[in-house]
Amino acid sequence: MKNRLKVLRAERDWxxxxxxxxxxxxxxxxxxxxxxxxxxxxPLAFRIADLFGLPIEAIFLRD
Amino acid sequence: MKNRLKVLRAERDWxxxxxxxxxxxxxxxxxxxxxxxxxxxxPLAFRIADLFGLPIEAIFLRD
DNA sequence: CGGGTGAGTCAAGTTTCATTGACAAGGTGC
DNA sequence: GCACCTTGTCAATGAAACTTGACTCACCCG
Numbered sequence: 774m775k776n777r778l779k780v781l782r783a784e785r786d787w788x789x790x791x792x793x794x795x796x797x798x799x800x801x802x803x804x805x806x807x808x809x810x811x812x813x814x815x816p817l818a819f820r821i822a823d824l825f826g827l828p829i830e831a832i833f834l835r836d
Numbered sequence: 837m838k839n840r841l842k843v844l845r846a847e848r849d850w851x852x853x854x855x856x857x858x859x860x861x862x863x864x865x866x867x868x869x870x871x872x873x874x875x876x877x878x879p880l881a882f883r884i885a886d887l888f889g890l891p892i893e894a895i896f897l898r899d
Numbered sequence: 900c901g902g903g904t905g906a907g908t909c910a911a912g913t914t915t916c917a918t919t920g921a922c923a924a925g926g927t928g929c
Numbered sequence: 930g931c932a933c934c935t936t937g938t939c940a941a942t943g944a945a946a947c948t949t950g951a952c953t954c955a956c957c958c959g
Binding site: 788789790800801804805807808814 | 904905906907908915916
């Protein structure tokens with residue numbers, strides 16, 4: 774399960790902390806997801822999709 | 837987080853056990869997800885979407 | 900040289916997801 | 930009657946997701 778978080782974040786010039794705040798999770802969670810330590814829960818994946826205005830499939834990719 | 841699993845399953849005349857087998861999870865997991873006890877993990881949500889040939893957003897709905 | 904920010908990581912703890920095994924209740928059909 | 934299947938649920942366990950707090954390192958800017 775890969776994801777395009779880092780790119781989407783860069784496009785908006787957000788730090789991991791910025792993104793964490795918008796998603797209401799810790800900065801460490803954002804970092805862990807970006808660096809592939811684990812996958813987000815489904816509810817969090819939806820929040821991410823909503824935030825970026827993209828379908829989940831456009832952000833998270835089967836690997 | 838609601839889901840349309842029960843309907844999709846009914847359309848195909850699958851039991852919870854059938855679906856569990858196809859998803860490679862326990863029958864109890866399918867039941868727990870259907871009855872709203874908890875949400876599936878993102879990888880499992882992708883497997884469900886793939887199985888039914890639908891986007892995640894067409895199966896799981898924000899509540 | 901410091902001070903600040905962003906990123907990565909660790910440890911330790913709680914919550915959520917998923918498991919096996921078991922049991923009860925309803926329906927079907929013989 | 931009773932066998933069988935499906936669904937719902939429970940307890941106990943383990944793994945994954947998420948938390949707070951702390952620390953390091955690189956980078957930039959004054």
